[in-house]
Amino acid sequence: RELTGEVEFENVDFGYNPDKIVLHDINMYAKPGQKIAFVGSTGAGKTTITNLINRFYDIQDGKIRYDNINIGKIKKPDLRRSLGIVLQDTHLFTGTVMDNIRYGKLDATDEECIKAAKLANAHDFIKRLPDGYNTVLTGDGANLSQGQRQLLAIARAAVADPPALILDEATSSIDTRTEAMVSKGMDALMAGRTSFVIAHRLSTVKDADCIMVMEQGRIIERGTHDQLIDMKGRYYQLYTG
Ligand code: DGT
Ligand code: MG
CATH class of the missing domain: 3.40.50.300 (P-loop containing nucleotide triphosphate hydrolases)
Incomplete structure (x- = not known):
C-alpha cells in the first residue's frame, strides 16, 4: 500500500539510553501534505524527533503511526525507506x-x-x-x-x-543568492508532501501549517506563526529578539 504521508505521534517517550529520556510525551499529527516546522534552542530535541520520524531508533513508550500503521516498536525498513531525508551534512x-x-x-x-x-x-x-x-x-x-x-x-x-520529507536546514554561512536557490528547490520538493523541517530561516517557519516550539525535550508551544506571535510566549521571544 502506498503511504499518504500522514504521520502521528502519540505520547512518545524516547532516550538514546533508556535511563536518560530526552523526549517527553510527544504528541503531534501531520495531515498529508502539511508542513511542520521545529524550532527551539540547541539540545531541545529537534533532530531527535526527526530521527524518530525516520525510525532510526526504537521508542521507549507511545506510538508512531504512518497512515494508522503503528511503526513505533517494530522495525519496518520498507516503511523507513519511503521517507525522504535532506540532512545538513549531505553524504x-x-x-x-x-x-x-x-x-x-x-x-x-x-x-x-x-x-x-x-x-x-x-x-x-x-x-x-x-x-x-x-x-x-x-x-x-x-x-x-x-x-x-x-x-x-x-x-x-x-x-x-517520497510521501513525506525531513529537511534539516543548514545554519552555516551560504551566501544570500545560494540560499535563495536552495530555498526555491526545497519549496518545490515540499509541495504536495508532508514535510518536517528543522527551520532556521524565518521565511520557512512563517508559512508552516504548524510550528512546534521545543525546549528540553518537550513541545512547549505549537501553532501557526501568527498564533504563536499572539501568544507572546517563547516563540514570540525567539522572533522578536
Ligand atoms: P541542535 O541541532 O543543536 O539545534 O539541537 P537539537 O534540538 O537538534 O537537539 P538533539 O535532538 O540533537 O538533542 C537532544 C538531546 O539528545 C540532547 O540532550 C543531546 C542528546 N543526543 C542527541 N543525539 C544523541 C546521540 O546520538 N546519543 C546520545 N546519547 N544522546 C544524544
Ligand atoms: Mg539538531
Missing part, C-alpha cells in the same frame, strides 16, 4: 553527479534524475560543471560548494519521490 560519494542523484532511487533513469535536478533547482549549476552530470565528485563532494551539495541532496530526495 555524497565518489562517483558522478548523476549517480549521486540516482542514489535516491537506484533504478531511476537518467531522464528521471535530470527531471529531479530541475525540480530541485540544481540543473543549472550541474550544467555548468566541467562534465555536467558526468562530473566525478570527490569523496564527500569536497569539490562542490555547500549550497551545491544541498541542491544535490534536494535532487536526490526528489528522485525518490
Whole structure:
C-alpha cells in the first residue's frame, strides 16, 4: 500500500539510553501534505524527533503511526525507506553527479534524475560543471560548494519521490543568492508532501501549517506563526529578539 504521508505521534517517550529520556510525551499529527516546522534552542530535541520520524531508533513508550500503521516498536525498513531525508551534512560519494542523484532511487533513469535536478533547482549549476552530470565528485563532494551539495541532496530526495520529507536546514554561512536557490528547490520538493523541517530561516517557519516550539525535550508551544506571535510566549521571544 502506498503511504499518504500522514504521520502521528502519540505520547512518545524516547532516550538514546533508556535511563536518560530526552523526549517527553510527544504528541503531534501531520495531515498529508502539511508542513511542520521545529524550532527551539540547541539540545531541545529537534533532530531527535526527526530521527524518530525516520525510525532510526526504537521508542521507549507511545506510538508512531504512518497512515494508522503503528511503526513505533517494530522495525519496518520498507516503511523507513519511503521517507525522504535532506540532512545538513549531505553524504555524497565518489562517483558522478548523476549517480549521486540516482542514489535516491537506484533504478531511476537518467531522464528521471535530470527531471529531479530541475525540480530541485540544481540543473543549472550541474550544467555548468566541467562534465555536467558526468562530473566525478570527490569523496564527500569536497569539490562542490555547500549550497551545491544541498541542491544535490534536494535532487536526490526528489528522485525518490517520497510521501513525506525531513529537511534539516543548514545554519552555516551560504551566501544570500545560494540560499535563495536552495530555498526555491526545497519549496518545490515540499509541495504536495508532508514535510518536517528543522527551520532556521524565518521565511520557512512563517508559512508552516504548524510550528512546534521545543525546549528540553518537550513541545512547549505549537501553532501557526501568527498564533504563536499572539501568544507572546517563547516563540514570540525567539522572533522578536
Ligand atoms: P541542535 O541541532 O543543536 O539545534 O539541537 P537539537 O534540538 O537538534 O537537539 P538533539 O535532538 O540533537 O538533542 C537532544 C538531546 O539528545 C540532547 O540532550 C543531546 C542528546 N543526543 C542527541 N543525539 C544523541 C546521540 O546520538 N546519543 C546520545 N546519547 N544522546 C544524544
Ligand atoms: Mg539538531
